[in-house]
Amino acid sequence: MSSIVLLIAGLSAFVTGYLLYSRYIARHVYRLDPDFVTPAHRFEDGVDYVPTNKHVLFGHHFTSVAGAAPIVGPAIAVIWGWLPAFLWVVLGTIFAGAVHDFGALWLSARNRGQSIGTLTQGVIGSRARTLFLLIIFFLLLMVNAVFAVIIANLFIANPGAIFPIWMAMPTALAVGLLVYRTPAGILVPSVVALVLLYVYIWIGQYIQPQLPDFFGFAPSAAQIQAAAGDPVAAAAAATTDGIRAGWVIIMLLYGLLASTLPVWLLLQPRDYINSHQLFVALGVIGLGVLVTNPPVVAPAISDHLPADAPGWFPLLFITIACGAISGFHGLVASGTTSKQLDRETDARFVGYGGMMGEGSLALVSILATTAGFAVYAGLEGWQAHYSSFASASAGGVNAFVSGVGVLAEGIGIPHDVAVIFAAVVVISFAATTMDTGVRLQRYIIEELGSQYRIQPLQNGLFASIVAVAAVGVLALGIDRGAGGMRIWPLFGTTNQLTGALTLLVITIVLLSLKRNFWITAVPMVFLFFMTTWAMIDQLGRHFGNQWMLFGFGAAVFVLELWLILEAVTAVRRALKGGGPTSLDPDAEKVVYDVTGTR
């Protein structure tokens, strides 16, 4: 199989889905109205509510939803072969993920730009809102823990990324200060920082430090067994654990510090750089595939499944979360994007189209691991890399990074530089997600503190420390961090549950409006079914050997059952005619001068 064929097949499916399916939804289900006065116009304040050109808004939405997760999921899931991953990414994006993002954006825009959390309360009830907060809390906890482990593993495997990543921090701080405190403008300092980052990446090939092992762990029983009597190999594995634990703690301290700084000082300059990195990475990989056309060496459906790997059905659907459907996107769509929608009809391009971009990122992740990396390592090397589910989980991202190196080499970028570039892209995405994640966790803890009158939790710094400590326990609690990636399926499940909740809210609204609700009900039922099945499978695996994972899994499972009960009750109420019957009753339908207001 040629990788160009796979790329073109995937992209063509996305384009067809956009042209046909999203048009049907826009016209006949969501019934977008070009004359509807969007919240951006109704509440325009120059900060949150700003009517924005649809191409610019697409860029904001896409760069906000794209991150490390759509790369990591497919990079692990190709253990079952490229075909299941490819099909789920393509079909999931078209029929589930994009409908979900588009729907969240539309519903929020029709409701004064309210977030999905508030909409859940309005459409389902206040109990569902508590449920929503709990799901988000677990989601943040897991995403922070998983990303800390991913970054640690990447630093160990690619020491060349250490210099550019840590040099980028003071550079971003300098840009933040320059932009905020001086009349330098935003563009020039940001572009200079971007150029500097590429200089750091180039220098990174010559400066490759490594963190010393601060912990000096003794080899665990599993490591001694895996080393088959070789004490040196067992000691090396234990040393790696020590270095990983060191990096995880450093990243948690970074999260603690970064999340307490003002957004304009560090997060925003980094976001600017990241959004460019995203477009550059997509361009490099796409061009690399077109120029080198590497064969997809990995099998279509793996017939050498390792003993510890669960079957692809149903685990595939929670391993690839963000690349096919992601509840997190609903938070972005209803949180910031809906407040900037210029015309309601733009929701199709921004919401549905944005998810096509995310699907493309997942698609190139599949190509980089099954074609790029597999060409580099050979079929046997590829099979050795994906020899167990544990090694696929821990090494999937490295396969992606190495695969990008191969593809970039095809367009004249030196392999070593390209590998560092790819590692820097993934680490930057993961680190900025951690920054936001810890920040949001702090808000939730502070809110819980004020709700239950626990004084210390209302202190911002203390709340951040509690958040980071919980993340640390989760990240390092499973085999000293070596098993940190085993949280990934739990993260995937929680993310899909958030998506299912949003789909439930949209379904109930469509049901009440007597429109075609199947377009959201079918993916919702599919997600409920797959996540429940996968969670039962996971709980059975963790029972008796990984109590912490079992505990977290059980908590997520309880949330899931609760959500299903809420769904059944809400749907029954809506069927009896008790659901919301109109959207935003106080929004007057005014035909406004389209040229005059923009």
Place this chain on the structure above:
Amino acid sequence: MSLLRRLRTVLRIYEEIGVAPYRREILRAQARQRDAFMVATMADALGVPSPVELYTLELLPYLMEDFHAWHRRAGLERAPEGGWRCC
């Protein structure tokens, strides 16, 4: 549309994608600082006794416009009671 103009539009959109969220965060940070200033100087307008109201009263004409934006941001559609109204 000529190719050059089209290219310029694409560049402007690309620039705006990066710059607009940045600008929003800066405006938000500025608004926060202004809010703090407003609370410190206009406390009496909210019914909170201010020991320096005689002096801050002089600022009133200059802050009227900002005051309106501030109470809207604070979630109050109309100005709070305080002997004077801005809307």
